[in-house]
Amino acid sequence: MNIQDLTHTGALNPADTLLQKQAQLDQKLIITFSNLTPTETNQLVTLFDHYFVTFTQDEQALTGLFTYQALSELIQNKSLFDDAAQHVMETILNQHKIVWQLPNWQIDLTTSGLVYAILNTTPDSFYDGGKYFQKADAITQIEALVASGADVIEVGGQSTRPGYTEISSEEELERILPYIDILKSRFPDTLIAVDSYKPKVIEASIDAGVHIINDINGFVDDQRKIDLVKNSKVGLVSMLNRRLMNEPITYTKIIETFDDQLQTFKNANIDLKRVALDPGIGFSTVGNLNNDLALMHGIKKLNQYQLPIMTAVSNKSYLQKLLGLAKDDRLTMTLITEALLYSAGNRILRVHNVAETVQMRTLIDTIHKSYLV
DSSP: OEEEEOTTTSOSOGGGHHHHHHHHHTTEEEEEEESOOHHHHHHHHHHHHHTTOEEEEOSSOEEEEEEHHHHHHHTTOTTTOOHHHHHHHHHHHHHTOOEEEETTEEEEOSSOOEEEEEEEOSSOOTTTTTTTOSHHHHHHHHHHHHHHTOSEEEEEOSOOSTTOOOOOHHHHHHHHHHHHHHHHHHOTTSEEEEEOOOHHHHHHHHHHTOSEEEETTTTTTOHHHHHHHHTSOOEEEEEOOGGGOOSOOOHHHHHHHHHHHHHHHHHTTOOGGGEEEEOOTTTTTTTOHHHHHHHHHTGGGGGGGOSOBEEOOTTOTHHHHHHOOOGGGOHHHHHHHHHHHHHTTOOEEEESOHHHHHHHHHHHHHHHTOOOO
């Protein structure tokens, strides 16, 4: 039995180019099993049916369209695969892992995701501005977020809501540094992120020991930021900011912009495994409802990078514009939106409602791992 990964090898026939592209978008693996005996063929066909694998068959080969999870399950059938075949499939799986490299952490996001909680220490953020501006309220909220199952807590001291007022780096740091210290000392198993686009804040946050920097400008608007992050191990959330673009927004332009951002990181010798991408839904589209929804609809296009994808759609204004929902009535529709995006490959969910999102993630992950007995 020979096993070959056709997903990115170019080994497919020209007529199968669309299949290859679709596999990339849908996070599927195209695996061919050749030189099969009739017994092996029958066993594989049975297993393909069990693991919901779409396949084609000729005289001595089977080619299947696998989810990562299905291939992981398939190789557990040790009576069919010898050590060499299992090694080949394990190598294929390792090549298709999506891992986010953070300081002292490697987060495997291939089949499950992160619940990335928002802590706004601002008086003017769009959803919860002022609620956690006082230290006692913020600490209570941190405790609640951790207890609810947040994997990451992102501390933000500068609102970037439409029409926001910029504050100084010094004031922003006064707002966030105390909570970074609290998180480090009291909740060492929780990842700490900072949401900032200012070099001084980024530098101080890295020095304070955060794991992630989230920059609405994708780090490319100021060379100082590239110099800061390249000399660290901090994870990077690189957002597409439509406000920095002149052309009408299209997915072709989005891909070109992310290509340019990633090339900037490569040129600085920054490991791309440190990078997550955020298409800026509700931000990069400057409040255009159709564009917000279209960004969600096309989120699979970003799977081609094999990098973690983050979206922030929690309780945003698209739900008011489309459904007339007040900000305190948006939880159910937020969860439905996040579930759709999560199933499409969006592995980092930036949210306000942690407990409910954790439940949603558990449900979807368990469904995707379930097969008939």
